[in-house]
Amino acid sequence: MKKTPLEEWLRGKVAGNHDGTLAEQIDRYQLMKLRETVAYVREKSPFYCDLFSGIDSGSAMDLENFSRLPFTTADDLREQGRRMLCTSQDEIERVVTLHSSGTTGQPKRIFFTAEDLEATVDFFAHGMATLVDPGATVIVFLPGELRDSVGDLLARALVRTKVNPVVWGPVRDPAxxxxxxMKHPRPCLVGIPxxxxxxxxxxxxxAIPRGWVESVLLSTDYxxxxxxRELEQLWGCRVLTHYGMTETGLGGGVExxxxxxxxxxxxxxYTEIIDPGTGLAVANGEEGEVVFTTLSRRGMPLVRYRTGDLARLIKDPCPCGTVLKRLGRVQGRxxxxxxxxxGRRLRMSDLDETLFAIPGVLDYMAELEVRVGRDQLRLCFQTVEGEEAQVARKARSALLSHxxxxxxxxxxVLALGSIGFSPAGWPGTGVAKRQILDRRGDSFTLTASRHIHASRLNEGKRINR
Ligand SMILES: [Zn+2]
Incomplete structure (x- = not known):
């Protein structure tokens, strides 16, 4: 099995700085970069200057001190975005505006310098070597029309490694x-699940014949x-996934x-996993909220940014033989x-695992409401034509037995309400974030969004979602 190409990439980044094993070199490199980043943002950004005032974060800062710095959140991005900037506007090459259902209604804006975008291209170029060799073709079903959009950055990375990119954009016309x-034998596809x-x-x-597609990279939060499994089965190909969001600089990690x-x-x-309730680090290998700090970002560095994503770091070494860390499957937001x-909870990811396993399901929406004093779950599916009746039947039995x-x-605790069907539209057009719509009003308990607000968690909107 090929070792992740990210190991060589990282070896090149940390080389010359330190002695010791690669893992030790990475740790020391990250600590050095954390110190630099904290000093840089304190000096350049009014937001961070205020946030860290009175906190000792000098050159002697260790990880223990670092882990006591306050978090940043999506609300900070919405409300304080410009104050988080560390460069002049002139140096900003691209601004990504994310309209999400935040508590303030303001969009999030993430600013990138040319140097920041180059770091992403560099990561994409090395990460994609997991899937493709020079000469291969990659069809990119991600937004790529605009310069420096995710599809454009990926295409530039591929060209650099002598891979042929075809930037198609999100799928609007499936045929x-x-x-x-079908024009490209053995292509690699990159798209939204x-x-x-x-x-x-x-x-x-x-239908695309089994064996035609060489590999698929699914890019999203979870x-x-x-x-x-279904893609692997129908197309007979390898399916890998990429984890990232605009805040991580579009690229974040790849299998x-x-x-x-x-x-x-x-x-x-630099990634931490914290208990979303207490904000403290979880034990190694435990599930918690993913928090990251950018180590090389110039335009708008993020320090201890709460992603709202739930995952764990995997303790055991990877079968590919690398010393690099692994983040386990993101269990949703x-x-x-x-x-x-x-006090029990319902996760979109549990519904996803149950419902996407049903043949004929293309996409669905889930809604919670109160009926006769009880929480009721309603579903609306998009299915392959003619499959509605069997999908409704199987959805009921699958949910009841999962x-x-x-x-x-x-x-x-929950009742299963009506199951409907939406005839129009192509699934996952890439704008709406998939989550359970809570329509129960304020009658009782905490709704997800109020809970989030109360604990200053954020709901990061992911690329292409
Ligand atoms: Zn590996």
């Missing part, structure tokens, strides 16, 4: 997308395992061929969970 795929699922499942007449967790962009990001009556959800019905 045209399939025709493009629900869109790739729909390409594989929909329209049997124009990927339902059910979608990965190696072992497909057992993300190798992180450790040259540019904290904002994509809802609290039910007796490990993660069966107790909720059995204990009458």
């Amino acid at each position: 045209a997308a399939r025709a493009e795929i 629900t869109q790739m699922l729909a390409l594989a499942r929909g329209d049997l007449e124009g 990927v339902p395992e059910a979608i990965e 190696c061929q072992a497909a057992e967790g993300y190798h992180l962009r450790e040259a540019d990001l 904290i904002a994509a969970e809802v609290s039910l009556k007796d 490990d993660a959800t069966s107790a909720l019905w059995r204990d009458k």
Whole structure:
């Protein structure tokens, strides 16, 4: 099995600085970069100057001191964005504006200098070597029209490694997308999970034959395992996933061929896993909220940024033999969970694993409401044409029997309401974030968003979501 190419990439970054093993060199490199970053933002950004006032974060700062610095959140980005900038506006090459359902209604704006974007291209170039060799073709089903958009940066990275990029953009016309795929023997596809699922499942007449696609890279915050399995089965290809969001600089981490967790962009990001309630570090290997600090960002560095994503660091070494860390499968976002009556929670990711496993499902929406004093879950599916009845039947039985959800019905914490179908639209157009819509009003308990607000968690909007 090929070792993750990110190891060589990182070796090049830390080389010349230190003695010791590569793992030790990485640790020392990261600590040095953390000190530099904290000193840099204190000097350049009014926001960080205020945030860290009175805190000793000098050159003697160790990880212990660092872990006591205050967090930053998506709300800070919305409310304090410009004060977080560390360069003049002239030096900003690209601004990404994310309209999400934040508590203030203001969009998040993330600023990048040319140097920041170059770091992303560099990461993409090395990360993609996991999947493709020179001469291969990669069809990019991510937004790529604009200069410095994610698809454009990826294309530039691929050209640099002598791979042929075809930037298609999000799938709006599935037949045209399939025709493009059939023009390139053994392509690698990069796309959004629900869109790739729909390409594989929909329209049997124009189906892509098994064995045609060489590999797929799914890029998003979290990927339902059910979608990965289905793509592997239908297309007979390797499916790997990439974890990232605009805040991480679009790229964040990518699986190696072992497909057992993300190798992180450790040259540019320092990652912590914290208890979302207490804010303290969890024990190594425990699940918590992913918090990262940028190590090389110039325009708008982020220090201890709370992503709202739930995951764990995997303790065991990766089968690929690298010394790099691994982040386990992201279990969804904290904002994509809802609290039910007796403190139990329902996760979008549990619904995803159950519902995407049903043949014929292309996408769905989930909604919670109160009916006759009880929480009720309503579902609206997009399916392959003619599959509606069997999807409704299988969805009911799957939800009632699935490990993660069966107790909720059995204990009458939740009722299953109507199942509807939405005929129009192509799944996952890349704008709406997938989460359970909570329509229960303020009648009782904390809704997800109020819970988030109360604990100053954020709900980061991910690229292409
Ligand atoms: Zn690995």
